[in-house]
Amino acid sequence: MDSADVNLYLVGFMGTGKTTVGRAVAQRIGFQLLDSDHEIERAQGRTIPDIFAQSGEPAFRAMERGFIEQGHPATRTLVACGGGLVVQPGMLDILMSKGVVVCLHASVETILARTSRQRNRPLLEVENPEERIRTLYAAREPIYKCSGTVILTDSRPLADIAAHVVRAWRRDGLDFVRAPARRQE
DSSP: OOGGGBEEEEEOSTTSOHHHHHHHHHHHHTOEEEEHHHHHHHHHTSOHHHHHHHHOHHHHHHHHHHHHHHSSOSBSEEEEOOTTGGGSTTHHHHHHHHEEEEEEEOOHHHHHHHHTTOOOOGGGOSSOHHHHHHHHHHHHHHHHHTSSEEEEOTTOOHHHHHHHHHHHHHHHHHHHHHOGGGSOO
16 A cells, blocks of 8 residues: 555544544545544434434444444545544554544634534533533543644644644655554455
8 A cells, every 4th residue: 555545534522623624635635535423424314413312322433433444445535533433442543553543633712612603513412511521521632642643723724734634644654554564454
């Protein structure tokens, strides 16, 4: 495999810009962009809030795992992962066996501002969304910090963030193709 074909997985908390940045990066490197949440919605014929309400979070997490394990091309694909995907036990190892992982990071204040306008986040359908974000963020942050190159998205132009992601992908892609024993065949 050539390093220019290695899949790229964007992970990070909700509202850090995975889909927006993913769109810009995929266009720049000529990759197909897949958003794991959108792909699951398409496959299930229902929204993420409906999946949570009807089947529960554990069923949704199993759908995420299935998508990562078998639901997308093995090369030339950028996957914008749902915010909770990488925090599941074993998922970071699976992602790293399939390509380069880059974590987008933002402050809690930025996340609050970005997610306050959206109604499609079932984990925030609670009485105090800010408290929920702060609690989830605190629990997930240690995992995110170990998830490949971490890139801050606060108050930075999209073009700068995308360029930084591309640089990290190119560098880590070379390491990925040199270490075939890490990949699952």
